[in-house]
Amino acid sequence: MSRITHIAIDDANLPPPTPEIEQERKVAMFDLLEDNTFVLPARDDRPVPDGPYHLGLSIRDKRLVFDVNTEDAEKAAEFHLSLGPFRQVVKDYFQICESYFEAVKKLPPSQIETIDMARRGIHNEGSRVLQERLEGKAEIDVDTARRLFTLICVLHFGG
Numbered sequence: 001m002s003r004i005t006h007i008a009i010d011d012a013n014l015p016p017p018t019p020e021i022e023q024e025r026k027v028a029m030f031d032l033l034e035d036n037t038f039v040l041p042a043r044d045d046r047p048v049p050d051g052p053y054h055l056g057l058s059i060r061d062k063r064l065v066f067d068v069n070t071e072d073a074e075k076a077a078e079f080h081l082s083l084g085p086f087r088q089v090v091k092d093y094f095q096i097c098e099s100y101f102e103a104v105k106k107l108p109p110s111q112i113e114t115i116d117m118a119r120r121g122i123h124n125e126g127s128r129v130l131q132e133r134l135e136g137k138a139e140i141d142v143d144t145a146r147r148l149f150t151l152i153c154v155l156h157f158g159g
Helices: 019-034 084-106 109-133 142-156
Strands: 004-009 053-060 063-070 075-082
Touching: 004 019, 004 142, 019 084, 019 142, 053 142, 075 084, 084 109, 084 142, 109 142
Parallel strands: 004 053
Antiparallel strands: 053 063, 063 075
């Protein structure tokens, strides 16, 4: 079972999220736990603990930390990724999300759809960056990458 069955986000030192950000987080977590692919490849001839996995996401020392444990609380892996490659795409994503949330309140459906297409494009770019950064550390599918990128954005919020 190479999948995530529990996820914890360490957002203790972050300001409270807006209602929109909190909703995005809840949806991403629900969707992620319903359907995901998370495979830890063998490294250095060490056996990889079998999943399913519990994933902890946090930002420590200006690095994105993936803390992966088995369901029996055995340490499976820990990755520390530089936040640099994510900064611009997260900034762009937040800006387009603000535009989208405002558009929903007052613009016609055709304009909302245009903004939503741009939002999805930026989101796809963020998930592609995440897949690249995890190469050799963990294998994830596109949908898992998209949902994890949303959770990374939540960690960036105010961070």
